[in-house]
Amino acid sequence: KQWYQRRVRGIGVTPFASIVKDLVHRRNTHQSSLAKVKKVYFFWASRSQKQFEWLLDILGKCEREDTKGILDNHIFITRFYDKSDLRTTILYICERQFQGVSNRSMFTGLKAITHFGRPNFDKIFEDLQQTHEDVRKFGVFVCGPPAMSDSVKESCSKITGKQTFVAYAENF
Numbered sequence: 001k002q003w004y005q006r007r008v009r010g011i012g013v014t015p016f017a018s019i020v021k022d023l024v025h026r027r028n029t030h031q032s033s034l035a036k037v038k039k040v041y042f043f044w045a046s047r048s049q050k051q052f053e054w055l056l057d058i059l060g061k062c063e064r065e066d067t068k069g070i071l072d073n074h075i076f077i078t079r080f081y082d083k084s085d086l087r088t089t090i091l092y093i094c095e096r097q098f099q100g101v102s103n104r105s106m107f108t109g110l111k112a113i114t115h116f117g118r119p120n121f122d123k124i125f126e127d128l129q130q131t132h133e134d135v136r137k138f139g140v141f142v143c144g145p146p147a148m149s150d151s152v153k154e155s156c157s158k159i160t161g162k163q164t165f166v167a168y169a170e171n172f
Contacts, residue, residue, distance in 0.1 A: 016042075016143065017058055020071065024062045027070045037070065038135075041128070042112075045076035045119055045148070049107050056108055063111050073112030075105070076119050092116055121155035129163050138165045146171045 023040055042059075046052055052075060059073055095114055098106040105114040128138060142152045149169035156165035 016141065017055055020062050021058060024066045024071060027068045028065060039132070040071050041124075042071060042073045043076065043119055043124070044074070045078055045144070047077070047079040049077055052108060056110065059108075059110055059112060073110065074115060074119075075108060075110070075112050076115045076117065077107070078118050088116055121152050122158060125155050125159060125165055129159070129161075136163055138163065140165050140167045141169075142167060143170045 020040075020042060023037070027037070044052065044055075062071055063073070095106055095116075098104070099113070103111060105112060107114050125138075125140075132138075140152060140156055142149050149167070149171050153167040153169065156167045159165045
């Protein structure tokens with residue numbers, strides 16, 4: 001449907017891979033249907049790096065073609081030990097160092113930030129509120145298991161003040 005009718009949004013992956021490509025193309029060709037869309041945050045959470053491989057080419061192409069800076073990718077690898085575990089800490093330090101030097105993830109080769117562990121949607125939405133103080137309504141599109149959709153919806157409902165986050169979910 002008309003996904004582009006919100007100014008800022010975050011989306012899941014399976015049904016939205018083509019939306020990311022379409023978004024970058026439309027924005028680069030100045031199509032008026034994207035007038036409301038100022039930024040898209042693409043969060044993808046998966047258990048391992050291996051599960052990201054099928055979409056890396058698409059995301060890489062979108063990063064290269066995104067001359068307007070509308071797309072902000074974040075990848076979450078969830079199958080890691082506790083954040084206080086030494087192995088996770090070492091991987092985190094190596095990834096941040098590599099990204100700082102090369103502006104790329106050592107895991108994906110993308111500019112997208114690679115995170116370890118599950119997304120903290122409360123924190124993500126709070127950060128978006130601060131970053132986009134002028135935005136009153138955020139569209140949040142999520143595709144995933146019911147537990148993740150419920151988590152996103154719960155985080156959306158916690159938002160208070162002049163801004164609202166509206167979740168649109170598709171479960172598998």
